[in-house]
Amino acid sequence: MDANDLGDDRALIAVSAASNRSKADQDPATWLPSAAGYRCDYVTNWVADRIRWGLSIDQTEDDALTNVLSRCPNVPVTVTLAR
Numbered sequence: 571m572d573a574n575d576l577g578d579d580r581a582l583i584a585v586s587a588a589s590n591r592s593k594a595d596q597d598p599a600t601w602l603p604s605a606a607g608y609r610c611d612y613v614t615n616w617v618a619d620r621i622r623w624g625l626s627i628d629q630t631e632d633d634a635l636t637n638v639l640s641r642c643p644n645v646p647v648t649v650t651l652a653r
Contacts, residue, residue: 597627599634610642621649 603612613635620627627635 597631597634598638599628599630602634602638609638613638614642614645614647618647618649622652624651 598613598616602609617635617639619625
């Protein structure tokens, strides 16, 4: 995924330095936003980015995503594949 992806508004979201350090390079299996109300947006964006760039996920990541998404409203997400 590319933080400089200007083709998708979800690619770069401003966060505090402390939040950025706490996440580092972790995936949703090992890190989720502390604000529980933002977790649905976070994991939905994560999945959209993976689809956009054709990236795989491992089983642990899949389990974590499924767990969070099971508590999220069923909202359609549009993904434009990267070129």
